[in-house]
Amino acid sequence: MTAQDIIFYLLAAFTLVTGFLAVTTTKIFRSAIFLLFSLIGIAGIYFWLEYEFIAAVQIVVYVGGIVVLIIFSIFLTQEAGANLPDTAMTKKITGGIAAACGFGFTLLQVLQHNFIGTTEPGIEPSVANIGNRMLGVNEFGYSLPFEVVSILLLAAMVGCIVIALKKPVEK
């Protein structure tokens, strides 16, 4: 077992344990912090896979953006230190059975399937390559989805503003 393997196992264990704690802990603020560590663990796996750009995007968008947004909404909507009402045991059992069955079935499929990859030389996922592809209009370009996503972000921003607007006071 090389050092690279050990690092992967550590990252995977860290991600899974903090992810599990995030969905099971009773205090909602702790849950958000555990989610943050889980997302950092996933960014670490991206670094391990040598996809540095995706890892950076993961840290900037998820850790720096979405988790901060979630913590803000926790502060706005409830007492951060309070315990959440505990879920009913029947719900826990049925949810656990459903998740475990899905996990077993999917893992069985993955283990039975024989993945055949390409033998062609790979493209390095460097920022220059990603940028050329992202804005390319030739066969492998992604400029149309890029524009569609920008429209989607604009629509989401307008939607958020409309939802957050206060209703005008009736005279």
Next chain:
Amino acid sequence: MTGIGLTHILFVSISLFFIGVYGFLTRRNMIMMLMSIELILNSVNLNFIAFNKYLWANKMDGLFFTIFIIAIAAAEAAVAIAIIINLYRSHRSIDVEDASDLKF
């Protein structure tokens, strides 16, 4: 050549996906459900990156899917939190059991 293959990473992503499913099924708080959805989306991203690296390294499709999923997840989280805060303003609660106005 390292001993870690595609199956190891798929195991991590499957585990994370079903941890998210478990959280989504058991928690009744809307912010907790949103966090579970973030975990599910992250496991899918990990899956795309793993397939891109180990099976189709000559293309960058998985990488671009991941980038677009991250962008859409950010938009989705922002809209969801706007809705949650608005719901809290009108109902003083973000428990899904209390949001039953549309229930027939």
